[in-house]
Amino acid sequence: MSATPDNPTKSTIVFLHAHPDDEASQTAGAMARAVAEGHRVVTVFATNGDHGELPALGLGEGETLVDWRRREAMASAEVLGVQRVAWLGYRDSGMTGWAQNLLEGAFHGADVDEAAARVAAILDEEEADVLVGYDWHGGYGHPDHVKVHGVVHRAAELAARRPRLLESTMNRDLVRGFYEATLAAGEADSGFNPDGPMDDGNPLGTPASEITWQVDVSGYLPQRRAALEAHRSQATDIEFMLSMPDDFFAAFFGREHYIEPGLDPATRPSMQLGWPFSG
Structure with a gap:
């Protein structure tokens, strides 16, 4: 559903995420909003x-963790309304310094041009208008998240029709405010x-002064929660998010933040409220 002269406001938006469950915690609001507004995601x-993490009740006979997590990703896509899910098939690299970083097939060690060419092929198939990845250090420095940053930038260059590029990030100032509020409340x-x-x-995410877009996704909190619930096997992070009080959950997940590379920070206003997902 690429933008055309007859349909200028509808876009095809491709999100590259490092792992199944990253979409639920980072960009689920924008994905659900985009679908609701008629875009292809x-x-x-x-x-x-x-x-x-392995699911609490264990895997079924003959089932692998990959099978389980792919099924969770498809359940998340269904509740968000995502029209297509694709897999590059690399191995999870683990955290910085883990032995898994160096395993054959790990995304961390993948050739950037090779990985980017595979993403670019999807961009071309979809005639994508927008490509979304992560900020320069993947938000919190996970090797696979950092790799996503380089891959989306190269994929945008390789695509037959260069898409608008956005980088998902976390607003460090906003998160600091939540952190300080919990301490002040006696937690x-x-x-x-x-x-x-x-x-x-490196510190978490990006300072507000370096963020281009703040996106209001407060109307899509039920879809966000359902997407997180689809990934319940990843209990350490997911259960923490789902256990947030409703008002805290809404305040934390009601906004998403994106950097648009190529715009001069010196001449653009800091962190505009808007919707940058049109091509």
Whole structure:
């Protein structure tokens, strides 16, 4: 459903995510909103999530964790309305410094041009208008997330028709506000500090002053919650998110943040409220 002279407001949007469940926690609101507004949404997963958590009740006979996580990803896509799910098939690289970083087939070690060419082929098939990846350090430094950043930039260059490129990020200032509010309310300090070193030693996400777009997705919180619930096997992160009080969940997930590369930060206003997903 690419934009055309007869249909200028509808876009095809391709999201490249590192692992199944990343779409639920990072871009589910924009995905659900885009579908509701008539756009075509495609999700591409770089890895199979094969270093994720095993489901609490165990796997079925003959079933692998990859089978399970792919099924969860399809359930998430269904509740979000995603029209196509594609897989690059790389192995999950694990966190920074893990032995899995160096395993054959791990996304971390993949040739950027090869991976980007596979993404570009999907962009061409879809005549994509918009391609969404991650910021320069993948939000929190996970090797596969960092890899997504380089791959989407190269894929945009290789595509027959260059798409608009956006980078999903986390608003460090917003997260800091939540962190400070929990401490002020007397909650025990969890030790999580968005200004502290994440997996790669850098702070979380991006300062608000460096973010291009803030997207209102507050009308799609039920879809966000359902997408997270589809990935319940990944209990450490997912259960924390689902256990948030409703008002905290709404405040945290009611906005998403994106960087649009190529715009001069010196001449654009910081963090505009808008909808950047039209081609």
